[in-house]
């Protein structure tokens with residue numbers, strides 16, 4: 458079955474449901490058992506208590522498992538809780554974590570706060586480290602965490618090389634678990650588990666949700682890594698709303714068509730920006746001139762609509778003028794919905810292993826499903842405002 462067909466078919470079984478095309482939504486806490494004997498056997502039942510899932514949420518788990526090529530899936534209340542749950546599953550007091558330096562910023566906060574308070578030490582590493590990551594591995598290193606391309610600056614990591622180095626440097630008692638935040642590519646454009654990653658993390662909030670109206674995350678892995686994740690989920694009491702999972706399932710059906718259009722539009726906008734004299738640099742692995750282009754081409758099968766660009770002039774009034782007053786480019790957090798967004802981002806404060814060398818102002822743009830000509834016209838007028846704005 459080809460990928461697009463999988464997105465349409467995965468997790469559906471109309472015959473089990475009166476022929477209705479989509480899996481049903483069940484609102485449930487208590488599940489009744491016919492006898493005490495049956496209740497005693499609850500661990501063997503997939504539907505036993507609301508917090509552990511219903512046929513509706515299991516349908517989305519099954520779909521994600523199929524699309525990622527995994528064996529188990531945990532749905533979490535947000536992308537960030539998918540990250541924290543995965544990390545807590547494999548790190549205990551005294552352990553050591555290798556975290557990529559350009560990780561999603563709230564993840565860094567979790568490492569420096571919660572994990573540090575549990576006496577779990579984090580070493581941030583250069584995203585371009587490749588197999589030299591072996592030199593940073595200690596006897597107590599339990600997790601190597603990746604995100605590629607990284608948040609805001611879009612460096613491409615050599616995931617197979619990092620995963621191999623992690624496996625080669627683990628001892629038999631302390632296998633190193635490789636985790637990856639794959640939110641940018643989605644499992645449609647990159648499959649972590651096929652490239653040496655053990656735990657694949659996705660913020661469903663972004664492209665899979667796809668309509669800027671829900672918060673969810675997933676952790677997908679093979680059987681061998683599931684018991685630790687399952688135990689953490691049970692102890693933390695994570696539970697998700699059935700309606701949100703239904704929406705996520707619906708988003709999945711159109712993921713391929715949407716991503717293709719996001720990617721086409723983004724490439725047009727990026728190529729237009731490349732010609733502008735105000736633009737110093739684009740950060741988008743899909744562009745042939747990008748330093749990560751070769752790895753992107755080798756490992757990924759497409760690019761979505763999110764990238765960054767750097768302008769020469771970093772004065773605040775000019776930044777403010779570029780971002781405020783656009784017709785289509787909204788100002789706000791998150792991305793992956795159908796609509797375009799533009800925000801300025803500060804990088805220097807959120808890198809510690811590497812020094813961010815670029816001066817100038819960095820903007821992250823999410824190119825939506827509007828006509829790319831309209832987005833470009835919006836940016837054209839934005840640059841007029843930018844030029845008129847006085848220096849600070």
Ligand SMILES: *Cc1c(COP(=O)(O)O)cnc(C)c1O
Nearest residue numbers: 535536537561638640660662673
């Ligand atoms: C947004 C984002 C997250 C967190 O997802 P939420 O659903 O907002 O918690 C994690 N990783 C990346 C790369 C993100 O962009």
